[in-house]
Amino acid sequence: MALEHAILVSLLEQPGSGYELARRFDRSIGRFWTATHQQIYRVLRRMEADGWVAAEEVAQDGRPDKKVYSAADPGRAALAAWLREPVEPETVRHELAVKIRAAAFDDPAALISEVERHRESHAALLTRYLHGEQRDFPDLAALDTRQELQHVVLRGGIEFERMTLAWLDDVLATLHRLADGGRGTGNR
C-alpha cells in the first residue's frame, strides 16, 4: 500500500514520467522500494484519478510523447497523513537465510558459490553507495533539510551493506568449516 507514497516522494523531489520513475526505482529509490514499470503506470493512473498527482502531456522531438506527473496538494496531504500513521511491521523475506538452513539437509558446500555471488553484489553496492555519497554530499557541513534526510537514509544503506558483508564472511567461514569437517548431511 506504500508504493503510492514512494512515488509521491519521488515526484516531490522531482516531477517525471512513469518511465522516468521506473528508472529512478531501478536506481536510488529502488534500493529500499522496488517496483516494475507496470506497477508504476497502474498506480500513477489511479493516483491521477484520485487527484493525488497532476499529469501534463509533453511532446518530444525524436521520441514518443510522455506524461509528466507532479504531486498535487491532495497527494501531499495524503503523504503527511501516512507519515503520522503507525508502523505496519515490515514483512521480511530473507531468501538466503532460508537457503542456509536448507543446506543442513543437503550439502553445505553447494551454497558457497551462491553466498560468494551475494557477497560480490553487496560489495559492489557498498562501493556505489560510497561513490554516490561523495558525489551528492561533498560538503556534509552544508546540507539542507532534504539532503540531511536523504543522507541519513544513505548512511543506513551503507551500514546495512557493511554489516551484511561481515555476516556473509561469517557465513562463508562457517560453510568452509562444515565442508572441511564432517561431510555428512547431518541427517537422513
Place this chain on the structure above:
Amino acid sequence: MALEHAILVSLLEQPGSGYELARRFDRSIGRFWTATHQQIYRVLRRMEADGWVAAEEVAQDGRPDKKVYSAADPGRAALAAWLREPVEPETVRHELAVKIRAAAFDDPAALISEVERHRESHAALLTRYLHGEQRDFPDLAALDTRQELQHVVLRGGIEFERMTLAWLDDVLATLHRLADGGRGTGNR
C-alpha cells in the same frame, strides 16, 4: 516462489500441521520469511498434490483432527535443486526509509515517535534473539551441522538488529537536530 522452500525446511527440521507451521512462522522462521496461515494451507495442499510432502491425519482427544505433514523425497530433491539455483535479487521494501525521505516535505519532528516505536521493537527483538541464543545454543563448541547453520543465521539476525538500533539512534539524532534548527519544510 520460496514459501514452498521455507515450508520444506521447517518440515525437515520437524514435521507438523499447517496450524503448527503458521505458529512457527510467527516465531523463528518468520523472522526471515513471513506467511499467514491462509498462504500456508494453500501452499501445503499444492505441495501435497505435487508429492513434495506427505500428509497423515491425526485424531486428537479434546480438539479437532489435524493433518501432520512431513517432507517427501521429491520435496527434498526440489529443495536441493533450488539451493543450487542462482540468486533472485532480494526485493527490498523499507517503509521507514520512504517515510524519512517523505519527512522533508512535511514536519520531520512528526516522525520522531514513529522512529522511537521502531527502535523499541528492534530492541525487544534483539533481546529475544540473545535469550534464544542462550537457550538453544548453550554450548557453542558442540554444535552439529544443522545447529551450526541455524546459529550463523541467528548471528545474522543479531547483527542486523544491532546495526538497525545504531542507525535508528542516528536517525533520531538527525530528526531532533532538524526539529531544533530550521523549522521550515525545506520546500514549497
Place this chain on the structure above:
DNA sequence: ATTGCCTATGCAACTTGTTGCATAGCAGGA
C-alpha cells in the same frame, strides 16, 4: 539492410499475498 537497443506507454493473464469470515469443540474466567 538488418539487428538490436532505447524511449515511452500499455493490455492481459497470471501468481502471490491479504482480509474477513465461517465452522466447531473445549477450557478458563467473570
Place this chain on the structure above:
DNA sequence: TCCTGCTATGCAACAAGTTGCATAGGCAAT
C-alpha cells in the same frame, strides 16, 4: 452463564506484484 480465547482448517473476495507481449519511432552498429 456468557464471553473470550485457543486449536484447527478452510472458502471467497480482493489487492498487489510479475511476466509476456504489443506498439512505435529513433539511433547506432554490423
